[in-house]
Amino acid sequence: MKRLIDEVNPDVVCLQETKVVTESFPYNAISDLGFPYQAAVGIKSYNGVAILSKYELSKTEVRNWCEKEDARHIFSTINSPDMGEVEVHNLYVPAGGDIPDIEKNDKFAHKLSFLNELSKWQKNRSGAPAKQILLGDLNIAPLEADVWSHKQLMNIVSHTNIEIAALKNLQNSGPWIDAVRERVPKDEKLFSWWSYRAKDWTKGNRGRRLDHMWVTENMRSSIEKVQLLKEARSWEKPSDHVPLIVTFKARK
DNA sequence: ATGGTCGCTTGGCGA
Numbered sequence A: 001m002k003r004l005i006d007e008v009n010p011d012v013v014c015l016q017e018t019k020v021v022t023e024s025f026p027y028n029a030i031s032d033l034g035f036p037y038q039a040a041v042g043i044k045s046y047n048g049v050a051i052l053s054k055y056e057l058s059k060t061e062v063r064n065w066c067e068k069e070d071a072r073h074i075f076s077t078i079n080s081p082d083m084g085e086v087e088v089h090n091l092y093v094p095a096g097g098d099i100p101d102i103e104k105n106d107k108f109a110h111k112l113s114f115l116n117e118l119s120k121w122q123k124n125r126s127g128a129p130a131k132q133i134l135l136g137d138l139n140i141a142p143l144e145a146d147v148w149s150h151k152q153l154m155n156i157v158s159h160t161n162i163e164i165a166a167l168k169n170l171q172n173s174g175p176w177i178d179a180v181r182e183r184v185p186k187d188e189k190l191f192s193w194w195s196y197r198a199k200d201w202t203k204g205n206r207g208r209r210l211d212h213m214w215v216t217e218n219m220r221s222s223i224e225k226v227q228l229l230k231e232a233r234s235w236e237k238p239s240d241h242v243p244l245i246v247t248f249k250a251r252k
Numbered sequence B: 001a002t003g004g005t006c007g008c009t010t011g012g013c014g015a
Helices: A002-008 A027-032 A106-124 A161-171 A217-222 A230-234
Strands: A012-016 A037-041 A049-053 A056-062 A073-080 A084-092 A132-137 A176-178 A211-216 A223-228 A244-248
Touching: A012 A084, A012 A132, A027 A037, A037 A056, A037 A073, A049 A056, A049 A073, A049 A084, A106 A161, A161 A176, A176 A217, A211 A217, A211 A244, A217 A223
Parallel strands: A084 A132
Antiparallel strands: A012 A049, A037 A049, A056 A073, A073 A084, A132 A211, A176 A211, A223 A244
């Protein structure tokens, strides 16, 4: 994370799978890196999400879905001088296990229920700021160009029709647009994740786009630049995901 | 069809 901050100098960083209990989150160390405003929730060893910001955060909330306190959704309103109030939803959607069948696999059922509950809530919500961002590890690659082989992955968890439909339903729960595909053509292969289970992750480029950033329609023209930092997959002790970086234009 | 890696909860699990 320090390398990312040094090289990219982001205003806001959103983390998923922090795997650290809320009380043990390294608030001071992260503050020293230039992010004094933080919103974090975590449980031991699993999940955990955090928002780190140079600008003030307010109205932070943690949401639990499927009656689990599993630290997969935190949101907060950022008040930046360049953009005003923007509510950021940081999500870690359940991965869903290996078998794409809700009868045989509880994890897959959980993944779909999580998305459905979240969608319903979004749809019925009122009083939220007009500008919103929804981002995170959504663990679904919806488009054909979001996976290395549409044919070979269509029955693999993360790229099945039922998951893609659930993700679409979430996208329709508000005025969301996919900020990344707004800037990268929909038929251009684009990945954010490469499995650890390959001797050489670059071989065959067997990636998937599991990480996303959506913005409300009123931010469409503010999207300046979109980047998936592929080189970070080769950094020392890398994550299997690479940072998704979106730059916004300052409001006039 | 299976296994491959990573990191912890040091077994087997979750990813």
